[in-house]
Amino acid sequence: MWWDDRNCARASTWPGRRRGLRLGAGLVLGAGLPWAFASTRPAPGAPALARPSVGESLLRGCGLPGANVGAYARALDSDTPLVSLNPEKPFQLASTTKLVTAMAALDLLGPHFRWRTMAFTRGTLLRGRLLGDLWIVGGGNAYLRTQDLQVWMAEWRKLGLREIIGDIVLDRFAFQLTEHDHENTPVPAADRPHHMWPDALTLDEGRxxxxxxxxxxxxxxxxxxxxxxxxxxxxxxxxxxxxxxxxxxxxxxxxxxxxxxxxxxxxxxxxxxxxxxAPLPHAEFTTRAIAGLWRQSGGQLHGRVIDKSHPDRRSLIPEGADGEPQLPFATHISPPLPQLLREINKTSDNLAARNLMLALSRGFPHRPATLPAAQARMREWLTKQGLGPGDIEIENGSGLSRAEKAKPRAFVDLLAKAWHARQAAALIDSLPVAGVDGTLEHRMTRGAATGQAHLKTGTLLDTRALAGYVKARSGKVYAVTALVNHPEAARATPSLDAFIEWLARAN
Incomplete structure (x- = not known):
């Protein structure tokens, strides 16, 4: 069984919050002792040891082995970590992977990036009748909704299209995927709509x-x-x-x-x-939906709705009768990237994150996206951020793959660099806010972190994760990553929240 952020139980407040948060015997939070740790004395003659990390106290609180937890946190104005626990060990990221995808997309695609879905008339439009086919060419928009198509089809009618003598052809040129591309992610099922696979022309995310x-x-x-x-x-x-x-x-x-x-x-x-x-494969679902929506809009179709998963051309834009690229009859444009990222990160949308990862393919959308090309572009980008081999590994961009891993130190280095990037505001605005919205709406609802921690969550059956930024009462901002990989990782959720609360109280 696979889980992600949206089908796990949300953590609630835990007992003792008003009296102070206790983790094991060593860490006390909120009782006027924000930095109270268990005493650890070095052996005689040994150099003084750094104060035990919050991660160690977290482990004592949740009862999981220390090797299964990675944590790293440092102030953005400092190179010295406040917390460092297994900083160079790779951990599964779960949905905190989406944060890396978002950073790369903002840098490589830019804030004005939009997904485009285009309609082409392949024939003569005469007095409301199209003597030929209508092609709908998908551009990877994961957020194309029924309401969007209803409005779009109304625009077709205003442009004079009422009757199609030929077929409606659904064209998926923009993505060229293979079964191998999905082997490390769960198989979609009717009762698990959040596991749908990416597709260049999807409607309502297949739901x-x-x-x-x-x-x-x-x-x-x-x-x-x-x-x-x-x-x-x-x-x-x-x-x-x-x-x-x-x-x-x-x-x-x-x-x-x-x-x-x-x-x-x-x-x-x-x-x-x-x-x-999520009852049907994307192709069949979209085919039946387009037929139903065109009929509902009052349009007539003499032919069929046909899926064309493997178009026989080299460019996104089909050629006209003269051999030149054809102008689209109508184009539907998605919201800009910052708005897309809010949807992806606040709700932890797997399908949209995977479609966005594919959009990183060099030359997209005029050249079809492939997963290997997107992965290569991501590796190039991570290298340019100063990360080394094995620091962060991204496979499909959503966190559903257990091959997506990061070293806590490397993840924080990336977060610190993103804070100073031109598009930092769009990134931070996309993250769930502790106790306020998204996947953190019901976590850390009372305390120093409430409204001050902007964090992406991550959840699989054996993973719990948090990554992002915490503004402390001192005014300092900390980049932080906390990753737990263990069959009983769910036990660590209260301790992860306590760790963030502690960080929000830091000097």
Whole structure:
């Protein structure tokens, strides 16, 4: 089983916060002793030892072996670490990987980068009728939504397109991926929509919303978002006055219509119910959704919606009849990169992070992105940041791969450099804020770190991680990384939060 930040239980406040936070017998926080550690005396004649790190006290609090925890923290105006625990040992990053992807994207793509989805008329448009095909060329936009397409299709109609005599062709030229590219990440499943694989033309991240609205006659209305053409809904078992309705994607024979079963009861006094599923591969999901949305918009289609996963051309822009690049009929543009990063980092969006990683491929989008090309560009960029081989390893940019690792010291070096970069504000603004929003909304809700710690979280079954910036009461800002790799890593969450609280009280 694979977990990420959004399907683990959020840590809550732990007992004793108002009286002071205790980790083991050595570290006391909040009781007027912000730097109280257990006494450690060097042997006679030995050089004086540095005060034991907070990481060691963290370990005593959570009961995990010291070798399984890495921590590093230093003030941005200092080269001397305040905390250094296993600083040169590589640890799995989980979703803190997205922070590295964000830094690289801001530097390499720039703040004005946007994903573009283009529509091309492959024929003559005459009196509202397209005598040919309409091509929709995906540009990797992970945040293309049903609402976006509804607005976009309304624009097509204003431009005079009402009827398509040929086909709608979905073109995925922008990404060229292989099965090998996904072997270190979990397989998507209907009940795990956050595991969808990257795709150049995706809609609603491959997620289907099934919504039930109660009615007075006892026959609830079933809505699908997006509307999927050719999907059958079976609400025959839905009835009664209770509020126990549920929806399920049902396996059907390969040649049969896909089926959604809605069962239980939803009486008139019940509120609406909604389920999120990821029932189909990207290609089939998007094909059925485009057909359903075009029909819903009032458009007519005489042909079919066809998936073209492997276009037979060399450039993103198809050529016209004269052999020259064709102008798009219409273009949908995503929000700029800073806004995309807020979505990715605040919610820990795996699919969007993976699509953004692919966008790092040199020449994208005019040349198709490949994962090896994106990885090579990332390695080049990390080297330019002054990091050495093995300091930070990024595979797909999301943290779902256990091959994505970093040394705590190297991660903090990268964070410190990013703080002084031109796009630092966009990076910091994208991070969850302790006790305020994102994946940290319900953590560190009362204390010195509340509102002062901007941190990316990371969660797998065997990993808990935090990385980012903490502003201490002294006014100093600390770059910090704390990584725990252990089968019982979840036990470390309160200690990680206590570590950040302690850092927020630092001088």
């Amino acid at each position: 289907l919303k099934v919504r039930l609205n109660p009615s007075r006659d006892g026959r609830p209305e079933v809505q699908l978002e997006p509307p999927l053409a050719g999907v059958r809904i079976e609400p025959s078992r839905l009835g009664g006055s209770g509020c126990t309705a549920w929806a399920q994607w049902s396996d059907t024979p390969r040649d049969a219509e896909p089926l959604i079963r809605v069962q239980g009861s939803l009486g008139p006094r019940c509120g609406s119910r909604e389920w999120v599923l």
